[in-house]
Amino acid sequence: MTIREATKEDLETLLEFEQGVVLAERPYNKTLIEGEIHYYDLPSLMSSEDAILIVAEQNHEIVASGYALIKQAEKDYTVFKKYAYLGFMYVKPEYRGQGINRSITEKLIEWSKEKGMSEIRLDVYDQNESAVKAYEKVGFEPLLLTMRLKN
Template identity: 75%
Template sequence: MITREATEQDLAILLEFEQGVVTAERPFNSTLIEGEIHYYDLKHLIQSPQATVIVAEENHEIIASGYALIKKAAKDYYQFKEYAYLGFMYVKPEHRGKGINKVITDELISWSKSRGINEVRLDVYAQNESAIKAYEKAGFEPHLLTMRLKA
Protein backbone atom coordinates (compact mmCIF):
# COMPACT_ATOMS: atom_id res chain seq x y z
CA MET A 1 0.00 0.00 0.00
CA ILE A 2 1.14 3.52 -0.78
CA THR A 3 -0.24 6.93 0.14
CA ARG A 4 -0.11 9.98 -2.07
CA GLU A 5 -1.75 13.32 -2.65
CA ALA A 6 -4.94 13.08 -4.67
CA THR A 7 -5.18 14.66 -8.11
CA GLU A 8 -8.12 15.87 -10.14
CA GLN A 9 -7.92 12.56 -12.05
CA ASP A 10 -9.04 10.86 -8.83
CA LEU A 11 -12.27 12.87 -8.53
CA ALA A 12 -14.62 10.15 -9.83
CA ILE A 13 -13.63 7.62 -7.15
CA LEU A 14 -13.43 10.36 -4.50
CA LEU A 15 -17.02 11.38 -5.26
CA GLU A 16 -18.02 7.74 -4.73
CA PHE A 17 -16.17 7.76 -1.40
CA GLU A 18 -18.03 10.94 -0.44
CA GLN A 19 -21.34 9.11 -0.85
CA GLY A 20 -19.89 6.27 1.22
CA VAL A 21 -19.22 8.78 4.02
CA VAL A 22 -22.79 10.08 3.73
CA THR A 23 -24.20 6.54 3.85
CA ALA A 24 -22.11 5.73 6.92
CA GLU A 25 -23.25 8.89 8.70
CA ARG A 26 -27.00 8.70 7.94
CA PRO A 27 -27.75 6.40 10.92
CA PHE A 28 -26.18 9.00 13.23
CA ASN A 29 -27.87 12.10 11.77
CA SER A 30 -31.63 12.15 11.22
CA THR A 31 -31.44 15.73 9.90
CA LEU A 32 -29.77 14.81 6.60
CA ILE A 33 -31.90 15.25 3.49
CA GLU A 34 -32.68 12.26 1.28
CA GLY A 35 -30.70 11.60 -1.88
CA GLU A 36 -27.19 12.53 -2.88
CA ILE A 37 -25.40 14.97 -0.61
CA HIS A 38 -22.07 16.69 -1.21
CA TYR A 39 -20.23 17.62 1.97
CA TYR A 40 -16.99 18.68 0.31
CA ASP A 41 -15.66 20.71 -2.60
CA LEU A 42 -13.11 18.04 -3.43
CA LYS A 43 -11.67 19.81 -6.47
CA HIS A 44 -11.03 22.92 -4.37
CA LEU A 45 -9.43 20.87 -1.59
CA ILE A 46 -7.12 19.16 -4.10
CA GLN A 47 -6.10 22.52 -5.60
CA SER A 48 -5.81 24.54 -2.38
CA PRO A 49 -2.39 25.28 -0.86
CA GLN A 50 -4.22 25.33 2.51
CA ALA A 51 -5.32 21.71 2.15
CA THR A 52 -4.20 18.27 1.17
CA VAL A 53 -6.26 15.26 0.13
CA ILE A 54 -4.47 11.98 0.74
CA VAL A 55 -5.42 8.66 -0.83
CA ALA A 56 -4.19 5.16 -0.11
CA GLU A 57 -3.63 2.85 -3.04
CA GLU A 58 -3.24 -0.90 -3.17
CA ASN A 59 -2.48 -2.60 -6.48
CA HIS A 60 -3.16 0.71 -8.31
CA GLU A 61 -6.65 0.94 -6.77
CA ILE A 62 -7.63 3.82 -4.48
CA ILE A 63 -8.93 2.25 -1.28
CA ALA A 64 -9.06 5.13 1.23
CA SER A 65 -9.04 8.89 1.61
CA GLY A 66 -8.83 11.80 4.00
CA TYR A 67 -8.10 15.51 3.96
CA ALA A 68 -6.51 18.16 6.15
CA LEU A 69 -7.54 21.80 5.81
CA ILE A 70 -5.82 24.66 7.60
CA LYS A 71 -8.44 26.91 9.20
CA LYS A 72 -8.28 30.12 11.21
CA ALA A 73 -9.15 29.77 14.88
CA ALA A 74 -12.73 30.92 15.42
CA LYS A 75 -11.97 32.70 18.69
CA ASP A 76 -9.13 35.08 19.48
CA TYR A 77 -8.71 33.65 22.97
CA TYR A 78 -7.36 30.29 21.82
CA GLN A 79 -3.66 29.54 22.25
CA PHE A 80 -3.43 28.87 18.51
CA LYS A 81 -4.24 31.09 15.54
CA GLU A 82 -4.71 28.26 13.03
CA TYR A 83 -5.53 24.57 13.22
CA ALA A 84 -5.80 21.64 10.85
CA TYR A 85 -9.25 20.18 10.40
CA LEU A 86 -9.38 16.55 9.25
CA GLY A 87 -12.28 15.16 7.28
CA PHE A 88 -13.36 12.84 4.45
CA MET A 89 -11.94 9.84 6.29
CA TYR A 90 -13.11 6.83 4.27
CA VAL A 91 -11.85 3.29 3.79
CA LYS A 92 -13.53 0.92 1.35
CA PRO A 93 -15.45 -1.70 3.37
CA GLU A 94 -13.36 -4.66 2.22
CA HIS A 95 -10.17 -2.93 3.45
CA ARG A 96 -11.39 -1.89 6.92
CA GLY A 97 -9.73 -3.17 10.07
CA LYS A 98 -6.22 -3.08 8.55
CA GLY A 99 -5.04 0.21 10.09
CA ILE A 100 -5.38 2.16 6.85
CA ASN A 101 -7.29 5.03 8.48
CA LYS A 102 -4.43 5.42 10.99
CA VAL A 103 -1.88 5.58 8.18
CA ILE A 104 -3.85 8.34 6.46
CA THR A 105 -4.44 10.18 9.74
CA ASP A 106 -0.72 10.06 10.53
CA GLU A 107 0.07 11.38 7.04
CA LEU A 108 -2.38 14.27 7.47
CA ILE A 109 -0.96 15.13 10.90
CA SER A 110 2.58 15.11 9.45
CA TRP A 111 1.47 17.41 6.64
CA SER A 112 -0.07 19.75 9.22
CA LYS A 113 3.05 19.79 11.39
CA SER A 114 5.21 20.51 8.33
CA ARG A 115 3.23 23.73 7.97
CA GLY A 116 3.72 24.71 11.60
CA ILE A 117 0.26 23.58 12.69
CA ASN A 118 0.17 21.75 16.02
CA GLU A 119 -3.57 21.83 16.74
CA VAL A 120 -5.50 19.14 14.84
CA ARG A 121 -9.25 18.64 15.12
CA LEU A 122 -11.98 16.52 13.58
CA ASP A 123 -15.66 15.83 14.12
CA VAL A 124 -17.17 12.44 14.84
CA TYR A 125 -20.70 11.49 15.82
CA ALA A 126 -20.97 10.70 19.54
CA GLN A 127 -22.78 7.41 18.73
CA ASN A 128 -20.08 6.29 16.27
CA GLU A 129 -18.17 4.23 18.80
CA SER A 130 -15.91 2.44 16.31
CA ALA A 131 -14.75 5.74 14.79
CA ILE A 132 -14.19 7.25 18.24
CA LYS A 133 -12.03 4.26 19.23
CA ALA A 134 -10.03 4.55 16.01
CA TYR A 135 -9.36 8.25 16.57
CA GLU A 136 -8.45 7.68 20.20
CA LYS A 137 -5.90 5.08 19.03
CA ALA A 138 -4.46 7.81 16.80
CA GLY A 139 -4.06 10.07 19.85
CA PHE A 140 -7.22 12.18 19.67
CA GLU A 141 -9.32 12.82 22.75
CA PRO A 142 -12.91 14.01 23.11
CA HIS A 143 -13.16 17.77 23.41
CA LEU A 144 -16.67 19.12 22.88
CA LEU A 145 -20.02 17.47 22.37
CA THR A 146 -22.67 19.39 20.41
CA MET A 147 -26.18 18.85 21.73
CA ARG A 148 -29.36 19.37 19.72
CA LEU A 149 -33.09 19.54 20.32
CA LYS A 150 -35.78 19.42 17.68
CA ALA A 151 -38.32 21.86 19.11
Protein backbone atom coordinates in the same frame (compact mmCIF):
# COMPACT_ATOMS: atom_id res chain seq x y z
CA MET B 1 -0.05 0.27 0.17
CA THR B 2 0.83 3.67 -1.24
CA ILE B 3 -0.37 6.98 0.17
CA ARG B 4 -0.26 9.87 -2.27
CA GLU B 5 -1.87 13.20 -3.04
CA ALA B 6 -5.13 12.95 -4.94
CA THR B 7 -5.30 14.09 -8.55
CA LYS B 8 -8.14 15.18 -10.82
CA GLU B 9 -8.10 11.68 -12.30
CA ASP B 10 -9.20 10.37 -8.88
CA LEU B 11 -12.27 12.61 -8.73
CA GLU B 12 -14.85 10.01 -9.85
CA THR B 13 -13.73 7.56 -7.15
CA LEU B 14 -13.57 10.32 -4.55
CA LEU B 15 -17.14 11.38 -5.34
CA GLU B 16 -18.20 7.77 -4.73
CA PHE B 17 -16.31 7.82 -1.42
CA GLU B 18 -18.11 11.04 -0.48
CA GLN B 19 -21.45 9.27 -0.85
CA GLY B 20 -20.01 6.43 1.24
CA VAL B 21 -19.30 8.94 4.01
CA VAL B 22 -22.85 10.28 3.76
CA LEU B 23 -24.29 6.76 3.90
CA ALA B 24 -22.17 5.94 6.96
CA GLU B 25 -23.26 9.13 8.74
CA ARG B 26 -27.01 8.91 8.04
CA PRO B 27 -27.72 6.63 11.05
CA TYR B 28 -26.06 9.19 13.36
CA ASN B 29 -27.63 12.32 11.88
CA LYS B 30 -31.37 12.29 11.23
CA THR B 31 -31.22 15.89 9.98
CA LEU B 32 -29.54 15.02 6.68
CA ILE B 33 -31.71 15.55 3.61
CA GLU B 34 -32.59 12.59 1.40
CA GLY B 35 -30.66 11.88 -1.77
CA GLU B 36 -27.16 12.81 -2.83
CA ILE B 37 -25.27 15.22 -0.58
CA HIS B 38 -21.93 16.85 -1.27
CA TYR B 39 -19.95 17.78 1.84
CA TYR B 40 -16.65 18.66 0.20
CA ASP B 41 -15.27 20.89 -2.54
CA LEU B 42 -12.78 18.28 -3.70
CA PRO B 43 -11.19 20.28 -6.57
CA SER B 44 -10.57 23.15 -4.14
CA LEU B 45 -8.94 20.83 -1.62
CA MET B 46 -6.68 19.49 -4.37
CA SER B 47 -5.53 22.93 -5.49
CA SER B 48 -5.28 24.83 -2.19
CA GLU B 49 -1.92 25.63 -0.61
CA ASP B 50 -3.70 25.32 2.75
CA ALA B 51 -4.98 21.79 2.17
CA ILE B 52 -3.90 18.33 1.20
CA LEU B 53 -6.23 15.62 -0.10
CA ILE B 54 -4.69 12.18 -0.03
CA VAL B 55 -5.64 8.68 -1.10
CA ALA B 56 -4.40 5.23 -0.21
CA GLU B 57 -3.86 2.79 -3.06
CA GLN B 58 -3.54 -0.96 -2.93
CA ASN B 59 -2.86 -2.91 -6.13
CA HIS B 60 -3.54 0.23 -8.22
CA GLU B 61 -6.98 0.64 -6.59
CA ILE B 62 -7.91 3.66 -4.49
CA VAL B 63 -9.16 2.25 -1.20
CA ALA B 64 -9.20 5.24 1.19
CA SER B 65 -9.13 9.01 1.44
CA GLY B 66 -8.70 11.92 3.82
CA TYR B 67 -7.83 15.59 3.88
CA ALA B 68 -6.26 18.20 6.11
CA LEU B 69 -7.24 21.85 5.80
CA ILE B 70 -5.68 24.79 7.61
CA LYS B 71 -8.41 26.97 9.12
CA GLN B 72 -8.52 30.17 11.11
CA ALA B 73 -9.49 29.73 14.76
CA GLU B 74 -13.14 30.68 15.27
CA LYS B 75 -12.47 32.42 18.58
CA ASP B 76 -9.85 35.05 19.25
CA TYR B 77 -9.30 33.83 22.81
CA THR B 78 -7.71 30.48 21.96
CA VAL B 79 -3.99 29.85 22.31
CA PHE B 80 -3.82 29.03 18.59
CA LYS B 81 -4.74 31.30 15.67
CA LYS B 82 -4.86 28.56 13.05
CA TYR B 83 -5.42 24.83 13.21
CA ALA B 84 -5.56 21.85 10.89
CA TYR B 85 -8.94 20.24 10.37
CA LEU B 86 -9.06 16.62 9.21
CA GLY B 87 -11.98 15.27 7.22
CA PHE B 88 -13.21 12.95 4.47
CA MET B 89 -11.81 9.94 6.27
CA TYR B 90 -13.13 7.00 4.27
CA VAL B 91 -11.98 3.43 3.77
CA LYS B 92 -13.77 1.08 1.40
CA PRO B 93 -15.67 -1.47 3.51
CA GLU B 94 -13.70 -4.49 2.29
CA TYR B 95 -10.42 -2.83 3.37
CA ARG B 96 -11.46 -1.78 6.87
CA GLY B 97 -9.66 -3.17 9.90
CA GLN B 98 -6.25 -3.16 8.17
CA GLY B 99 -4.88 0.06 9.70
CA ILE B 100 -5.40 2.10 6.53
CA ASN B 101 -7.33 4.88 8.28
CA ARG B 102 -4.55 5.11 10.85
CA SER B 103 -1.96 5.48 8.07
CA ILE B 104 -4.04 8.19 6.38
CA THR B 105 -4.52 10.02 9.69
CA GLU B 106 -0.82 9.85 10.56
CA LYS B 107 0.12 11.22 7.12
CA LEU B 108 -2.33 14.13 7.56
CA ILE B 109 -0.98 14.84 11.05
CA GLU B 110 2.57 14.84 9.66
CA TRP B 111 1.59 17.30 6.90
CA SER B 112 -0.19 19.51 9.46
CA LYS B 113 2.86 19.64 11.72
CA GLU B 114 5.09 20.45 8.72
CA LYS B 115 2.77 23.42 8.10
CA GLY B 116 3.40 24.58 11.67
CA MET B 117 0.06 23.53 13.13
CA SER B 118 0.07 22.66 16.82
CA GLU B 119 -3.70 22.16 16.99
CA ILE B 120 -5.32 19.43 14.89
CA ARG B 121 -9.04 18.72 15.03
CA LEU B 122 -11.69 16.52 13.47
CA ASP B 123 -15.37 15.81 13.96
CA VAL B 124 -16.83 12.40 14.68
CA TYR B 125 -20.30 11.38 15.79
CA ASP B 126 -20.11 10.38 19.47
CA GLN B 127 -22.30 7.33 18.80
CA ASN B 128 -19.84 6.09 16.16
CA GLU B 129 -17.87 4.16 18.75
CA SER B 130 -15.52 2.42 16.31
CA ALA B 131 -14.48 5.73 14.75
CA VAL B 132 -14.04 7.37 18.17
CA LYS B 133 -11.80 4.49 19.28
CA ALA B 134 -9.79 4.64 16.06
CA TYR B 135 -9.07 8.35 16.51
CA GLU B 136 -8.24 7.89 20.19
CA LYS B 137 -5.61 5.30 19.18
CA VAL B 138 -3.89 7.99 17.12
CA GLY B 139 -3.94 10.41 20.06
CA PHE B 140 -7.14 12.42 19.64
CA GLU B 141 -9.31 13.07 22.67
CA PRO B 142 -12.92 14.27 22.98
CA LEU B 143 -13.32 18.01 23.39
CA LEU B 144 -16.92 19.10 22.90
CA LEU B 145 -20.22 17.32 22.42
CA THR B 146 -22.83 19.18 20.36
CA MET B 147 -26.34 18.56 21.61
CA ARG B 148 -29.61 19.29 19.87
CA LEU B 149 -33.28 19.55 20.74
CA LYS B 150 -35.67 17.86 18.33
CA ASN B 151 -39.00 19.61 17.73
